[in-house]
Amino acid sequence: MRFLLGVLVGYTVRGKQKLLIRVLVTLALVVYVVLPAIALLGLSIDVQRERRSRPAQTKAPALKGLTYEDAEKKLHAANLNIRLLATRYDPAVQPDLIIDQTPAPEEEVVVGYSVGVTTNRKNYVGPGP
Numbered sequence: 001m002r003f004l005l006g007v008l009v010g011y012t013v014r015g016k017q018k019l020l021i022r023v024l025v026t027l028a029l030v031v032y033v034v035l036p037a038i039a040l041l042g043l044s045i046d047v048q049r050e051r052r053s054r055p056a057q058t059k060a061p062a063l064k065g066l067t068y069e070d071a072e073k074k075l076h077a078a079n080l081n082i083r084l085l086a087t088r089y090d091p092a093v094q095p096d097l098i099i100d101q102t103p104a105p106e107e108e109v110v111v112g113y114s115v116g117v118t119t120n121r122k123n124y125v126g127p128g129p
Contacts (some may be wrong), residue, residue, distance in 0.1 A: 055110045062105035063098045068119055071098055075115055085116040095122040 008024045011017045030058040051093055061078055072082045085102065100118040103109055 001076065057108050058111050059113055060101070060103050060105055060107050060113075061108050062116055063101045064105075067096055067097050068098065068117070071117060079111045080109065081112065081114040081117045083114040084119065087121045088118060089121045089123065093120045095120055105126045 005028070008028065010022060011021050011024070058078055058080065060080065061074050063074065066074065068082070068084070075082045088099065090099055098117045098118050099120050102116040109115070
C-alpha cells in the first residue's frame with residue numbers, strides 16, 4: 001500500500017506518466033475499495049442466511065407458584081411444552097404447586113421446547129423400613 005501510494009504521489013508531483021497514474025489509481029481503487037466491498041457484501045449475505053436458518057426462539061415464562069394445569073396452559077400459550085421432572089415435599093409450600101423449573105424464567109429457548117418442572121407433593125414419603 002505504501003509503495004503504491006509513494007509511486008502514485010511521486011508521478012503525480014512530477015506530472016509525468018499520466019497513463020501510469022491512471023492505472024495506479026484504478027488499481028488502488030479496485031484493491032482497497034471494490035474488493036473489500038464485495039467481500040463485505042458476501043459476508044452480509046452469509047450472516048443473513050445463517051440468521052434465517054436458526055429456529056425461532058421465545059422466553060420461558062415464570063411457572064413457580066402455579067399449579068401443573070395452569071403452567072401447562074401458560075406454556076402452550078407460549079408455544080412450549082411441559083415435562084414433570086420430579087416431585088418433592090416442602091411443608092412451607094402449598095401442595096400441587098410448582099416449586100422449580102428448568103430452564104429458568106426469561107431464559108431463551110427454542111419454540112416447542114419442553115420446560116421441566118418440579119411440583120410439591122402433598123405428604124412426606126420418608127425412607128422405607
